[in-house]
Amino acid sequence: xxxxxxxxxxxxxxLHRLDPRVKILAVLFLSLLGFxxxxxxxxxxxxxxxxxxxxxxxxxFSKAYFALKFVLRLMVLITVLWPLFDQSGxxxxxxxxxxxxxxxxIWRGLTxxxxxxxxxxxxxxxxxxxxxxDLVRALVKMGLRYDFGLALAISLRFIPTFGFTIESIKDAxxxxxxxxxxxxxxxxxxxxxxxLIPAVVYALRTAETLSLSLQSRAYGARxxxxxxxxxxxxxSDLVSLVIVVLLFAIPAVAxxxxxxxx
Amino acid sequence: MYALKMSGVSFVYEGAExxxxxxxSVSIDEGEFVTVLGANGAxxxxxxxxxxxxxxxxxxxxxxGSVKVFGYDISKHTVAxxxxxxxxxxxxxxSQLFCMSVEEEVAFGPENLAIPRDELFKxxxxxxxxxxxxxxxxxxxxxxxxxxxQRLAIAAALAMRPKMLVLDEPxxxxxxxxxxxxxxxxxxxxxxxxxxxxxxxxxxxxxxxFSDKVVLMNxxxxxxxxPPSEILRDIxxxxxxxxxxxxIFEIASLLNSRLTGVDFSFxxxxxxxxxxxxxxxxxxxxxxxx
Numbered sequence: 001x002x003x004x005x006x007x008x009x010x011x012x013x014x015l016h017r018l019d020p021r022v023k024i025l026a027v028l029f030l031s032l033l034g035f036x037x038x039x040x041x042x043x044x045x046x047x048x049x050x051x052x053x054x055x056x057x058x059x060x061f062s063k064a065y066f067a068l069k070f071v072l073r074l075m076v077l078i079t080v081l082w083p084l085f086d087q088s089g090x091x092x093x094x095x096x097x098x099x100x101x102x103x104x105x106i107w108r109g110l111t112x113x114x115x116x117x118x119x120x121x122x123x124x125x126x127x128x129x130x131x132x133x134d135l136v137r138a139l140v141k142m143g144l145r146y147d148f149g150l151a152l153a154i155s156l157r158f159i160p161t162f163g164f165t166i167e168s169i170k171d172a173x174x175x176x177x178x179x180x181x182x183x184x185x186x187x188x189x190x191x192x193x194x195x196l197i198p199a200v201v202y203a204l205r206t207a208e209t210l211s212l213s214l215q216s217r218a219y220g221a222r223x224x225x226x227x228x229x230x231x232x233x234x235x236s237d238l239v240s241l242v243i244v245v246l247l248f249a250i251p252a253v254a255x256x257x258x259x260x261x262x
Numbered sequence: 263m264y265a266l267k268m269s270g271v272s273f274v275y276e277g278a279e280x281x282x283x284x285x286x287s288v289s290i291d292e293g294e295f296v297t298v299l300g301a302n303g304a305x306x307x308x309x310x311x312x313x314x315x316x317x318x319x320x321x322x323x324x325x326x327g328s329v330k331v332f333g334y335d336i337s338k339h340t341v342a343x344x345x346x347x348x349x350x351x352x353x354x355x356x357s358q359l360f361c362m363s364v365e366e367e368v369a370f371g372p373e374n375l376a377i378p379r380d381e382l383f384k385x386x387x388x389x390x391x392x393x394x395x396x397x398x399x400x401x402x403x404x405x406x407x408x409x410x411x412q413r414l415a416i417a418a419a420l421a422m423r424p425k426m427l428v429l430d431e432p433x434x435x436x437x438x439x440x441x442x443x444x445x446x447x448x449x450x451x452x453x454x455x456x457x458x459x460x461x462x463x464x465x466x467x468x469x470x471x472f473s474d475k476v477v478l479m480n481x482x483x484x485x486x487x488x489p490p491s492e493i494l495r496d497i498x499x500x501x502x503x504x505x506x507x508x509x510i511f512e513i514a515s516l517l518n519s520r521l522t523g524v525d526f527s528f529x530x531x532x533x534x535x536x537x538x539x540x541x542x543x544x545x546x547x548x549x550x551x552x
Contacts (some may be wrong), residue, residue: 131362153360206356206357209358212320216316216349217370217374217418218342220342220374221340221345222374225374226372228373229366230379
């Protein structure tokens with residue numbers, strides 16, 4: 001259950017130790033790279049690189065599987081569906097009535113699938129190696145307002161709590177004879193109202209105590225709040241940052257300045 | 263100086279009809295452990311939230327009378343200002359712990375007050391040590407046990423270095439052993455650190471052992487204020503506030519009312535055994551079974 005809410009896996013790898021700001025930038029740059037690349041081979045190389053990084057996170061197999069299952073399904077779906085909608089180019093490989101499958105469309109479908117694969121997988125590297133706490137700290141350090149950072153942290157913190165609450169409400173309603181998996185879709189959605197209402201009431205009550213608790217602990221008392229833990233950029237983080245920038249800049253310059261076909 | 267002094271306090275929640283508190287006057291000395299007993303709707307939570315200014319600053323309504331904490335009028339100071347005088351612990355441990363690690367939870371309050379970093383570390387270690395959660399700095403509060411969560415909420419309040427701690431039914435969800443541990447912790451705060459403790463509760467079982475003073479409340483009014491030994495002399499008051507008295511006192515009272523020629527006054531199990539055995543001399547003894 002917990003794995004669904006928090007993808008972080010505690011390990012002692014280089015990627016875990018890396019400054020979360022560098023990781024956020026790296027993920028952004030790798031995503032951008034996925035966007036600017038349009039050819040199959042470079043994109044495939046990028047995907048391999050991302051999967052290598054994912055491997056280096058030493059995440060558990062079950063978590064990696066959970067994460068990649070979704071991405072893989074998406075990739076297969078794109079590869080299969082693309083040629084059905086994109087019918088330009090020759091040669092035509094097969095035709096059935098108004099539908100024709102062309103060879104360039106298959107390649108384009110594959111390319112797009114790999115691009116989506118890159119964009120989706122790269123975020124898991126961040127999620128597997130960075131605690132939610134560090135993620136929020138990094139965002140605040142990068143200029144996010146503290147109140148927004150706190151709101152984000154609180155939301156992340158309460159997701160599992162609400163998840164468990166909803167499960168226990170469902171169990172309670174099941175014990176009273178409500179069946180969630182039977183009947184038509186409309187019937188089933190109606191049954192969920194019996195979960196939704198107590199869940200919303202619970203959420204509102206929690207939010208109220210939360211706000212009183214924040215105030216009781218001097219939240220917003222001063223503008224110049226201090227922080228017990230600060231993230232610091234070490235020299236190894238700086239080196240990594242330079243590598244990340246180069247990794248992005250070299251292909252970008254090659255493409256936009258020298259017109260390389262990537 | 264009084265830690266808390268309420269004179270003629272009445273409060274009506276916005277949109278509500280009846281008084282949540284009706285002409286309350288009570289005072290708490292520095293370093294005193296006061297237990298407020300009352301059933302649901304007695305006004306305990308209202309009383310608690312008045313003591314750090316959440317009422318009237320965060321929760322609206324009509325307030326009459328004066329509430330002073332360590333001489334400061336709560337209506338003239340913000341909750342944040344009062345937070346260094348009064349630490350607050352709520353009933354639900356889950357919804358008052360909102361950070362991702364134990365350490366951050368404790369540091370949150372002092373961070374808001376812009377306490378310097380090295381002092382933050384000291385305070386966190388001090389507070390965690392005091393409540394017995396030392397070494398759990400990196401744990402997620404969500405993974406702690408019920409008793410640990412309440413201790414963490416107390417540590418988070420203590421890190422503000424308040425002079426009084428107010429707790430609204432903190433032992434509600436705890437088992438009997440967890441409760442006694444919690445009360446013992448609170449007692450040590452009064453004895454070792456001179457803090458005043460105002461505990462809202464509906465469990466009377468341990469008042470004699472831990473409280474200096476007991477307040478009995480019912481429907482927004484105070485019925486009696488007295489030391490626990492005095493309160494327990496006549497347990498009819500407990501019926502009036504719909505809180506069961508400690509069982510040992512109930513037994514003594516029951517026996518006194520049913521039997522003639524006895525006046526049991528035991529307050530602990532050992533005393534009960536001695537007194538009862540001395541009263542039934544005719545039956546043969548099995549020897550010491552305890």
